[in-house]
Amino acid sequence: MTSGRDDRVLPATRVLAVVIVPFLVVACVLLYLFPGDTGRWFAWEVKPRMTPLIMGSGYLAGAYFFTRVALSRSWHRVHLGFLPITAFTVFMAIATLSHLDRFDHGHVAFWVWTVLYLTTPVLVPLAWWRNRATDPASLEPEGDFALSRRVRALLAAAAAMQFAVAAVLLVSPATMIAIWPWRLTPLTAQVVAGWFALPSVVALMMAIDARWSAIRITLQSQVIGLAFILLGIAREWGDFDTSNSLTYAFTAGLGLLLVGLVALGALARGMQRRAASSALRR
Helix, strand or coil: CCHHHCCCCCHHHHHHHHHHHHHHHHHHHHHHHCHHHHHHHCCCCCCCCHHHHHHHHHHHHHHHHHHHHHHCCCHHHCHHHHHHHHHHHHHHHHHHHHCHHHCCCCCHHHHHHHHHHHHHHHHHHHHHHHHHHHCCCCCCCCCCCECCHHHHHHHHHHHHHHHHHHHHHHHCHHHHHCCCCECCCHHHHHHHHHHHHHHHHHHHHHHHCCEHHHHHHHHHHHHHHHHHHHHHHHHCHHHECCCCHHHHHHHHHHHHHHHHHHHHHHHHHHHHHHHHHHHHHC
16 A cells, blocks of 8 residues: 555544534534424524424434544545535535525524535535545455445435435425425425435445445444434424325335445445455465
8 A cells, every 4th residue: 555545534634523523413412302492592493393303313423424534544434425415515505595584693503504504515525635545445455345236226326316306405495395295495495405415425425436344434324314314203293294195205215215224234244244254264
């Protein structure tokens, strides 16, 4: 391995992760534990409560991911999450600039939100761009493997479907507001778009960089977020239009996605164990 491909996490990348984590933790606590109090604690009053629960779940997943970045010794194990987060922050910046009048400009949370989503669309991809030169672009010597073409194709298809939903939510929020399982506003529709854009790019990146060692941490982050969203759905089922077939499609889709990611993780662990056992026999 050359000195330029030593797989290290650069100090600037680690510092960025350390700085971001506290904001994500605070946002998660406020949005997930107190979804009915956003008018008091948050940058704007978010209604109904299902929307802040989705946001809080995503911030929890992000806090886990950036904590792993801060602690990681290997860049390639965490790199996969940076471009999905870039997509998310770009969506958030667009939503913010499109609806500045909807925010509570007298609340410190508005200024924190605005600064974060005007800077992270630059800082996160910049960190990825600078750090990518350290990636050896190879499998780890022990227990690593690449996903099969079939799994990669499934991931690419999932990416396309999720990004299509995100794009319509962003570009034509009124279209989705009319059919969405719970009540949205133009602002919350575009915010929710970001939470579809992020996993869509995650799936795409998994299809592109199929190394299990590169996928594992980001996949764990996604599992955490999905699990808490599903708990939020059970908690706030009253927010949903139960006469709308998309209510059940949305819930079932998230459930199937969670099962699929957990199954992928279980399959990968089995393959690692078999690879390790085979190496010992040799």
